[in-house]
């Protein structure tokens with residue numbers, strides 16, 4: 253599999269597109285900044301949200317039990333899935349018991365993580381993603397490239413071509429309103445046919461036993477409320493203690509994506525409609541393991557707002573697909589190595605460690621510190637000496653004594669003047685690929701200082 | 712061991728041993744505008760239309776504002792509408808609804824959102840499936856911010872509730888904002904006319 257660096261290089265080969273991507277995502281970030289600046293209580297809410305999530309993680313077992321008890325009392329069927337496969341099996345079983353072969357699904361990073369679509373399709377069940385961006389990438393057979401805007405990497409002409417092919421829209425018509433209306437008509441049919449609606453969950457409220465789903469398009473609520481079976485797939489870390497906590501979290505979750513002050517729809521599902529059934533599947537799939545890693549457990553506080561992606565200079569310039577993971581960007585780079593260090597060990601290096609991600613995170617996850625920590629762990633695991641390490645090790649004796657440093661400096665200053673640049677900066681040298689050699693200074697700093705100190709005294 | 716027990720056991724083993732308590736409620740600063748004004752401003756920002764209606768003006772308003780709406784379902788007593796109970800259980804009739812008129816339980820000034828609970832909805836899909844949505848908001852029911860709404864709700868006994876802040880929208884095609892994604896194409900907030 254290609255690494256982040258290789259995939260980023262591929263992405264950057266098309267310079268115009270890379271620029272366009274960068275600017276698009278930067279606009280998201282600017283919108284976020286404007287909105288957040290207009291909310292005087294932003295920092296108070298961030299701190300509260302972070303504290304609430306810490307509290308939940310330290311009491312997760314009790315809150316999950318409370319959630320289960322209250323949901324059950326509400327007439328909801330609660331299921332537990334240890335991993336992705338069990339999650340998929342449970343969904344399939346619910347569908348089978350109700351003889352359902354057509355399903356609409358709204359955006360859910362969890363079902364993406366569990367590869368639910370592939371599982372169900374292999375069992376002759378039609379799964380239609382109904383969020384516009386998700387539908388686009390489903391038709392294009394791609395992965396989402398962003399947490400909130402899954403098709404952000406595509407241009408309107410590409411969507412036009414895709415819709416012409418699949419939805420028979422006019423050839424060459426790339427008007428976003430026209431294309432959106434076409435998708436609306438196409439998906440209306442799917443909503444009306446579907447017998448089950450599947451959604452992800454943004455928040456599960458322990459004290460009331462209900463789930464809250466945050467959307468803009470109305471697809472989740474159409475899907476769930478037209479079908480006879482509703483299934484909500486929820487990561488165990490989505491728990492919040494009280495209904496009133498939503499008063500903070502619902503305000504923190506939207507600005508990160510594109511500066512929205514509120515989502516259009518915040519739907520609160522507690523009981524099934526009469527004559528229908530409602531299921532909640534609580535999924536672990538590696539989360540309890542992450543909980544056990546003291547340095548990284550705090551990543552479980554994430555509410556998937558996408559602020560860290562939009563603000564990240566590396567994400568903006570390498571694109572979501574370069575992370576080759578369900579969850580891209582800085583948060584993906586700390587979550588994915590916890591799932592599979594072999595496969596995702598390159599991701600913590602896809603960062604400048606500038607810390608912008610931690611600054612914007614609405615639940616105060618120390619993202620860049622965790623990136624740094626992963627790097628340490630990964631390098632400790634590498635037994636073989638890397639060229640970088642070798643270089644540092646070999647220069648150690650020179651740095652140890654002032655006199656030897658002075659000699660080495662003199663030597664290097666001469667060397668820099670004499671050697672042809674080409675010998676360092678050729679195509680095959682990793683070091684020289686993105687770097688230049690400095691101009692050799694006339695003297696060392698120590699010598700300069702001695703000279704100027706003398707000047708000072710004379711004055 | 713069931714997966715339930717396995718998960719709970721793993722949490723007990725792995726969770727941090729020291730727990731902080733829940734933070735105290737935030738003392739929110741007062742917003743710059745009074746609730747009614749703030750609500751009006753935010754609803755407009757959300758893409759809603761704002762109108763004022765006097766008790767006798769309803770029919771004229773519907774006729775003028777929605778000339779091409781033939782299937783109207785009204786859940787407010789002032790307007791009769793022409794679709795009734797028979798619509799609720801029938802997907803095809805639901806899909807043909809042009810206009811829904813409904814009262815909000817609460818409105819939130821800071822977000823411009825309105826809250827509708829199960830009690831007002833004969834079937835939950837109504838506010839999502841109609842082409843146009845008109846919501847009646849009484850100024851007495853406007854709270855300042857979201858936390859004030861939740862202070863009004865009882866955690867036990869919740870069934871279904873929806874906060875709606877504008878017509879459905881998407882920007883999934885090259886970030887161009889399109890109003891009217893899968894839900895309503897328009898949303899209008901109606902308030903009593905001030906004399």
Ligand code: SF4
Nearest residue numbers: 554555557558560613
């Ligand atoms: S880590 Fe923080 S900023 Fe990034 S998606 Fe999660 S909550 Fe948002």
